[in-house]
Amino acid sequence: MKTAESEVPDAHFTVDKQNISLWPREPPPTMGSPLILRKPRVVQAAVVILTLVLLASVLLQAILYPWFMGTLSDVKTNAQMLKGRVDNISTLSSEIKRNRGGVEAAGIQVQALNTSLNRVRSQMRRLEFGVKQADAQIQTLTRSWEEVDNLNAHIPELKRDLDKASALNAKIQGLQSNLESIGKALKKQNDILQTVSQGWKYFSGNFYYFSRVPKTWYSAQQFCRSRNSHLTSVTSVSEQEFLYRMAGGLTHWIGLTKAGSEGHWYWVDDTPFDKVQSMRFWIPGEPNNARNNEHCVNIKASSLQSWNDASCDNTFLFICKRPYIPSEP
Ligand code: 2F8
Numbered sequence: 001m002k003t004a005e006s007e008v009p010d011a012h013f014t015v016d017k018q019n020i021s022l023w024p025r026e027p028p029p030t031m032g033s034p035l036i037l038r039k040p041r042v043v044q045a046a047v048v049i050l051t052l053v054l055l056a057s058v059l060l061q062a063i064l065y066p067w068f069m070g071t072l073s074d075v076k077t078n079a080q081m082l083k084g085r086v087d088n089i090s091t092l093s094s095e096i097k098r099n100r101g102g103v104e105a106a107g108i109q110v111q112a113l114n115t116s117l118n119r120v121r122s123q124m125r126r127l128e129f130g131v132k133q134a135d136a137q138i139q140t141l142t143r144s145w146e147e148v149d150n151l152n153a154h155i156p157e158l159k160r161d162l163d164k165a166s167a168l169n170a171k172i173q174g175l176q177s178n179l180e181s182i183g184k185a186l187k188k189q190n191d192i193l194q195t196v197s198q199g200w201k202y203f204s205g206n207f208y209y210f211s212r213v214p215k216t217w218y219s220a221q222q223f224c225r226s227r228n229s230h231l232t233s234v235t236s237v238s239e240q241e242f243l244y245r246m247a248g249g250l251t252h253w254i255g256l257t258k259a260g261s262e263g264h265w266y267w268v269d270d271t272p273f274d275k276v277q278s279m280r281f282w283i284p285g286e287p288n289n290a291r292n293n294e295h296c297v298n299i300k301a302s303s304l305q306s307w308n309d310a311s312c313d314n315t316f317l318f319i320c321k322r323p324y325i326p327s328e329p
């Protein structure tokens with residue numbers, strides 16, 4: 001049996017570049033009845049089955065190996081990726097741990113921001129309310145402005161009316177002033193008429209009373225005083241002319257005297273005596289102080305030069321003078 005076995009080459013499969021073939025390729029030369037054929041058929045079947053199994057195994061290896069290797073490579077790649085991700089996760093975890101404080105602080109800041117945000121919202125609501133109010137006021141102002149515009153349109157007309165009113169007012173003021181003047185004049189006229197009706201004459205702001213009863217100079221002055229007046233003074237040519245004409249050629253005492261003054265002439269109503277201006281009113285040759293007893297003066301002639309000094313005890317008509325003082329309205 002050993003010889004037979006050594007003469008028959010062993011059958012086996014070879015794998016060459018993924019080609020599977022049965023070796024040897026050619027069947028061995030028949031050398032009578034092989035020993036193996038003499039084996040039981042069960043053994044042969046087993047061998048065939050084994051061979052087939054082996055063949056299948058090799059075939060599976062040939063097929064699965066590349067797939068397995070690829071899968072293995074993928075697994076390795078995935079494992080590496082997984083490892084990288086795990087590393088990243090570890091890194092992230094450590095960073096998360098490191099940043100936990102920051103996150104907490106950020107949380108606090110977020111809360112503060114939320115609070116501020118709420119405040120801002122509240123302020124915005126208030127602002128919105130204020131804006132609405134402002135809008136309402138703007139609308140009111142706009143309406144008012146329109147009314148002002150309407151009024152502005154009337155301004156030229158109003159200005160013309162105002163000018164007319166101003167002119168009328170000026171005229172009214174003028175008329176009022178005239179009316180006041182007329183009122184004063186009427187009042188004065190009334191006063192004058194009232195005084196004149198009592199026997200007084202009016203001339204240039206003064207009332208004059210020409211007596212009808214002769215008196216001594218002193219009695220005449222007393223009479224005038226009782227009528228709120230004095231014996232008259234004479235301070236102008238026109239007054240002198242008025243007096244001598246009204247005297248009508250009759251001698252009348254006037255208020256000039258030097259009694260009790262040691263020879264100095266003075267007016268009894270305290271009007272300052274102008275000696276120079278008065279020179280033209282004396283009768284030529286007067287005052288002569290006849291018999292050294294003539295200390296009072298009268299209007300004796302019916303001319304500008306009409307004054308004569310005479311004794312104060314002589315009785316003559318006389319002239320009282322009272323200034324016109326307008327009474328209060
Ligand atoms: O001639 C002037 C002279 O005339 C009279 O005297 C006579 C007068 N006397 C009286 O009037 C009282 C004087 O005064 C006057 O100077």
Ligand code: CA
Binds near residue numbers: 286
């Ligand atoms: Ca005389």
